[in-house]
Amino acid sequence: MWLLLASLLAFSSGALSQDKLNTCMDAKHHKAYPGPEGQLYLQCVPWRENACCTANTSTEAHSDNSYLYNFNWNHCGVMSTKCKKHFIQDTCFYECSPHLGPWTQPVDQSWRKERILDVPLCKEDCHSWWEDCKDDFTCKTDWHKGWDWSSGINRCPANSKCRKWTEVYPDPKSMCEQIWSNSYLYTTHSKTSGRCMQLWFSGPNPNKKVAEYYLNNAQQHQSFALTALLLPAFASFSVMMY
């Protein structure tokens, strides 16, 4: 009986974690399942061994007002090249990463069924993003909503005005967390810690191990809760038997 319970628990949590460790979000341009993509473009190349993006998506991620989301980076004058490269990397990460399972949430939106929430970002990636953008301008804090889409691409809404980046986002944390409505969580972990997700990397994808770490920690809590729930039932059952 105990053996059955134990193996059931082990099996279900094992199957669950495998699924969450290598998966693609149910969203606008994601593939159904991750897999190798030999033809990924420029900044998306690091994901070529295992990706949720197609070659087409990776190319489109590099162009202004691309067919992906018609998103206009240049809504307050032309965005600087050094700033834009971080948004391209952010797009590659979002579209290509197969290791976002632990932070994927269901969402009721016309263009996607799932989103990411509170993905713990490495400090260096958030800081360099903010540093490279801090001389640019924007009119909005949350770039997910509130735009004027009447022309087909996003423009600053009537009640807003273009302000210095640093007025809108006083520090890296406010930018990383607010720009995509808490898709990212600011952390003070560094890229070598294994406790944060990296937007920028080369070589084997370091984010797999990070996802594994967060999944195992969350899962221990779940298994513990489940065991705590089931134990009394099984204990009383055993008592009845003897």
Ligand SMILES: *[C@@H]1O[C@H](CO)[C@@H](O)[C@H](O)[C@H]1NC(C)=O
């Ligand atoms: C990607 O696919 C879309 C839709 O099929 C197409 O309009 C676009 O030209 C393609 N882009 C590239 C770079 O091949």
